[in-house]
Amino acid sequence: MSEKVLVVDDKKDMLVFLERLLSTELNVQVVGVTRGRDAVGAISGDGVDVVITDVKMPGKDGIALLEDLRKIDSDLIVIILTGYGTVDLAVEALKKGAYDFLTKPVDNERLIHTLKRALEYRRVLKEKRFLEERVKYASLKRELIGESDVMANLLDRIRTIAETGETVLITGETGTGKELAARTTHRFSRRSKGPFIAVNCPAIPESILESELFGYRKGVFTSAVSDRKGLFEAADGGTLFLDEIGDIPLSVQSKLLRVLQEKEFKPLGDTASVKVNVRVIASTNPAIERKIDDGQFRDDLYYRLKVITVRMPSLNDRVDDMPLLAGHFLIEYALEYGKSITGFSRDALDYLKVREWRGNVRELQNTIKRAVIFSKGSIIDRDAF
Structure with a gap:
């Protein structure tokens, strides 16, 4: 898509x-x-x-316009073109951020030359911002993102919890970022130099979940040709995050309760206990209480996990973070798909703020991903959603 130049002049013949x-x-x-x-x-x-703008115009003059435009986009290139050129006016314009100051009548050759340089400079600035955002994105990729009061309170609670070393239960709807909260807790804790291991409990078949968590000894079953450490041993000195813990079978729950209470367990096929120093952070959705009532989840394990709780807010509870979150995912997928997309239109952001997000941040992420994939321009508009 070609670059865009905006010309501002109260004389229509000059515009033409x-x-x-x-x-x-x-x-x-x-x-x-x-x-x-x-x-x-x-x-x-x-x-x-x-932007190429005249100075003497009714309403807002060119110098005031220059200041307003630079507040909106500090990288915007503004060229002053006026028939009332004075040294003082030129100095004022350049001090306030004008790229150049030209006088009328227009010297066509000089104007074209100036504009070519201005467009090249704009490209350099865009590339610089792109690289800065890329570095920023790399640092934020595994962190909670948000500047709203809701997120400020959440991060303050996580920092306090992180220092305790206690077991933590993170609750909230699907897609709210429970694993990111667990990672942030680990990063703020004294265990931050130790391993952080995340386990997606529903993704591991019940038949092998116990051996994955606690390991096994050679010969305990046909395919056990050697001893293997489980994830608890692998996380020794660090944090083990058990995502959607409500889905683990009852047969594993009793063993998990023991390791939480005694800090030790027996690998499959072993009579000796293995001691570990692991902090457990677990996550669950609201359905776990129904599973407790139905006898599918041990209430003693639930209350042992629930020493400290963190409730993750839904996306609709933190709409003030929408521009930041949407921008974060825009950078991620623009990088991934090689798109030169610089942002969202105002209508697009307004729509994202009022839409109901049943899938929370994960749904927003997928929505922005689709918009980036199908976008043809530099701005994502409301029609993309």
């Missing part, structure tokens, strides 16, 4: 002249407006790369 000149000499899309407030709207709604 500049639109023809720039679209003919350069491979750019040119949009013209006659009022400063229309320029602000154009910048807010779409990906403008360079």
Whole structure:
């Protein structure tokens, strides 16, 4: 998609002249407006790369417009083009962030040369921001993301809990980020230099879950050709995260209760106990209480896990974080699919804030992924959803 130049001038004949000149000499899309407030709207709604603006205009003059536009996009290139050029005015414009100051009547060759340099500089700035976001994304990829009061309170609770070393039960709807909360707890704890091992309990068949968690000795079953350590031993000195613990079978629950209470267990096929120093963090959804009532989950294990609880908020409880979360996933998938997408339109963000997210952050992630895959422009609009 070609780069976009916005021309702001209250003289319509000047707009027509500049639109023809720039679209003919350069491979750019040119949009013209006659009022400063229309320029602000154009910048807010779409990906403008360079603005060429007059100074003397009714309503908002070019210098005030320059300041407003730079507040919206600090990397925006603004070129002043005026028939009232003075040294003082030029100095003021450049101090306030103008890329260049040109005078009328227009020197076509100089204007084209200046605009070429401006567009190249804009490309450099975009690449710089892209690399900065890439580094930022790499550091945030395995962390909880959010700046709302809800998330600030959650992170404060996690930091407090992390220092205790106690067993933690994380509750919440599917897709709210329970594993990320567990990772964050581990990272803030004294065990942060030890291993963090996550176990997706529903994904492991019941027939092998016990041997996966506690290990086994050679010969205990046909395929046991050698001793094998389980995940509890592998997590020694660190944290073992048991995701969706409500799905583990009763036969394993009793052994799990023992290791929580005694800090030891017996591998399959062994009569001797193995001692471990492991912090257990478990997660569950609201359905676990029904399983307790139905006798499918031990209540003593539940209360042993529930020493300290963390409730993960739903996405609809933290809509103030929507721009940050959506932007995070946009960067992730723009990188993955090689797309040059710079952001969302205002309508798109407004829609994301009011939509009901039954699948929570995971649903948002998949929604942004689809939008990036099918996007043809530099801005994701409401129609993408």
